[in-house]
Amino acid sequence: MTRTPRAVSFTGAAKTFGDVCAVDGVTLEIERGETVALLGRNGAGKSTAISLLLGLNAPDAGTVELFGAPPEQAVRAGLVGAMLQEARAVPRLTVRELVAFVAGRYPDPLPLARVLDLAGITELAARRVDRLSGGQTQRVRFAVALAGNPSLLVLDEPTAALDVEARRAFWDSMRAYARGGRTVLFSTHYLEEADAYADRILVLDRGRIVADGTGEELRHAAGGSLVAFDLAGRGTAGLELLPGVRSVEVRGDRARLRTDDSDATVIALAGLGAIRGLQVAPASLDEAFLALTGAPHERETV
């Protein structure tokens, strides 16, 4: 029995530019129909991983396959649509001309009206692409990516130039497209987006996959919960030895314990009488991400 090949498959893929190892031995598989987020800070290797995936760059080591074939072949067969991060508007064309041209390259494109509707640019069809706002251009680029009705849709930081409202509209469109059993891979450095819109999150850091799972699994992997209480003058000695505790952090007069088993930790704290101002909270995805990537706390404002 032959197995249907996976949509995306990286095996030990590596790519070095000069002396920077942008992608450092990545192995991953994406099943058909999955919506996967590639999450990482700027410079984590997301765009390079996407270039390898699209066949824009060849890996120095390892292999990359789309639908069981080399990426170029899958691209030529019309299985792939992509929204590239650095692409700007193509001047002196109307939205309709551009989208229709790209759609016409694919064997089984979506009807033009459907593409324009999905991307929310129906009323912009006759406008010139180079005379649109940043957000509108972004939507045109999305239309270009999905015009060919590709089985695999790849979006490199698709919401980078969008405001909150436009973001929500964008993700609604993406979901509507993914619903038809298509595979979607998008890269982002917004945790909330990865958590809200992907079935699965791949965390990329310094060219390596450091975590792979649902948002829930990542939170758990990073150290389930946070237990905090007022020290009220007592020392912190021995806290790290309490059941479940992974790490201890002191902020002002409060101790913050990261724990795998908050119940056991709380009971032990109660035994010590250290329960003033006790709080138990699940670790946020932010904290999970920081724990996974070991990065200093510098959140981007959405």
Place this chain on the structure above:
Amino acid sequence: MRDMWDYLRLEVRRTLRDTGFVIGGIAMPVMMYLLFTNIGDSNDADWRTASMVGMAAYGAVGSALNTGGGVAEDRALGWLRQLRVTPITPRRVVAGRALTGSVTVLPAICVVLLAGGLVNGVRLEVWQWALTALLLWLGSIPFTLLGLGNGYGLTAQTAGVANMVCNLGLAVLGGLWFPVALFPHWLRSVSAYTPTNRFAQLGVSVTQGHAPAASAILVLSVWLPAFGSYAVLSYRRNAGTV
């Protein structure tokens, strides 16, 4: 093949909507032609005809090089990269671009020849008009290749400068603006080796009713593969980065 024709149509449309191209590639040559042949004591029928061919050639060279400028611009925009993630093959993209060049040289050639016939009263046999236009069209191919070489090999800004230098330098040196007869002797001998000089000579010989000189064919047949190789090398060197 449909890929390539659609791409050709798309790029021709983009070029013709480029105000810079319409002014620099079409309006300028015809205005210069009318100016250079109607100022002072220039009531010379031979000069009107020779300058017509020279300015048509100048317009064709500018338009051909402009194709390369478009390539450099598209590389910078990421448009060629976007095309690489659609099913159209890179080979068809390059072929479509080269063909774009051979279409967009036509307006300059036609408009200058029309100005010659309708405004400046140049009189030629029908076959001479047709053959002059045809030779100017075919003769522009090496310049399209030169432009593509610049477009694939250089950054957008550098390619723009390189194209302008090539365009003006080769036009003046090749005698497209002023008759070579006005040049000092040493410059005249340099001019004889330029592709532009021999390019214009193709057309001029037809307007004079005789076949192009063998030396013109010879010089052009050296430039054609030279510019062709330059285009191929530039493309190969940067194929991975477009």
